[in-house]
Amino acid sequence: MQEERLIELLVNLHDGLSRLGPGNAPSTLRALRMCRELPATPDILDVGCGSGSQTLVLASATQGRITATDLFPSFFQTHLEKVARKEGLDERIRTVQADMNDLPFDEESFDLVWSEGAVYIMGFDNGLTKWRPLVRPGGYLVVSEASWFTDNPPDELWKFWTAHYPGMRSVQANHEAAQSLGWTSIGHFHLPVEAWTIDYYGPLRERLPIFRAANANDADAQAVADMTEYEMYLMDTYSEHFGYEFHILRRND
Numbered sequence: 146m147q148e149e150r151l152i153e154l155l156v157n158l159h160d161g162l163s164r165l166g167p168g169n170a171p172s173t174l175r176a177l178r179m180c181r182e183l184p185a186t187p188d189i190l191d192v193g194c195g196s197g198s199q200t201l202v203l204a205s206a207t208q209g210r211i212t213a214t215d216l217f218p219s220f221f222q223t224h225l226e227k228v229a230r231k232e233g234l235d236e237r238i239r240t241v242q243a244d245m246n247d248l249p250f251d252e253e254s255f256d257l258v259w260s261e262g263a264v265y266i267m268g269f270d271n272g273l274t275k276w277r278p279l280v281r282p283g284g285y286l287v288v289s290e291a292s293w294f295t296d297n298p299p300d301e302l303w304k305f306w307t308a309h310y311p312g313m314r315s316v317q318a319n320h321e322a323a324q325s326l327g328w329t330s331i332g333h334f335h336l337p338v339e340a341w342t343i344d345y346y347g348p349l350r351e352r353l354p355i356f357r358a359a360n361a362n363d364a365d366a367q368a369v370a371d372m373t374e375y376e377m378y379l380m381d382t383y384s385e386h387f388g389y390e391f392h393i394l395r396r397n398d
């Protein structure tokens with residue numbers, strides 16, 4: 146299947162869902178609390194915000210101004226913007242369509258750059274390098290990244306994830322890479338398994354039969370649904386071997 150067609154089907158499958166990847170509010174808040182020296186009204190950039198569940202958590206938990214960016218504006222239009230208006234957070238959240246590879250912001254514009262489940266798109270090292278100039282000295286970068294938790298994952302798990310994300314590394318390798326790219330590590334932790342199975346896969350599991358029925362004669366769409374179900378099975382079976390790791394990093398110069 147062509148890459149463009151795959152993306153189109155994945156966007157269609159996820160459209161309107163409140164989470165587009167693994168994550169949950171307690172984990173967002175845990176990582177935010179580790180950024181102990183943020184100013185009272187921080188400028189925050191959320192990269193690859195998707196439907197913006199974490200953006201809303203950041204807006205509720207701080208007095209900051211948040212810029213939420215994504216390549217596909219339909220994601221933030223159908224969820225984040227509506228909920229932000231309803232909850233009276235819209236004055237502190239602005240949405241901007243932008244490619245994470247080429248973000249249209251001045252250097253040192255942000256006290257905190259945040260990205261949940263999205264840095265894999267440009268690669269961990271690339272993201273940590275390209276986003277660094279946007280962070281003010283003393284500011285923070287928080288990313289969650291798909292990672293190996295053990296050295297010898299089972300074959301079927303290894304095959305799936307190396308096919309879908311060849312750049313996936315161990316937590317330790319990413320921890321060391323961050324430091325070699327000039328970041329100070331404040332800490333890191335595993336995203337809990339329920340942030341996959343309940344917060345992300347829960348609504349997606351309900352969406353799948355609707356997606357299948359709406360695309361009954363489309364072999365590509367059925368293949369995307371099959372792949373999604375297989376990914377869920379792998380997480381249900383092998384969660385000790387892989388997952389997402391939050392890294393809390395600081396720019397000290």
Ligand SMILES: C[S@@+](CC[C@H](N)C(=O)[O-])C[C@H]1O[C@@H](n2cnc3c(N)ncnc32)[C@H](O)[C@@H]1O
Nearest residue numbers: 164165166193194195215216244245261262263
């Ligand atoms: C797995 S989702 C994570 C979304 C959200 N942070 C969450 O945790 O629910 C990855 C997001 O990255 C966005 N994305 C894909 N390519 C991008 C790019 N080149 N620049 C900016 N965003 C991109 C997708 O549209 C999607 O919203």
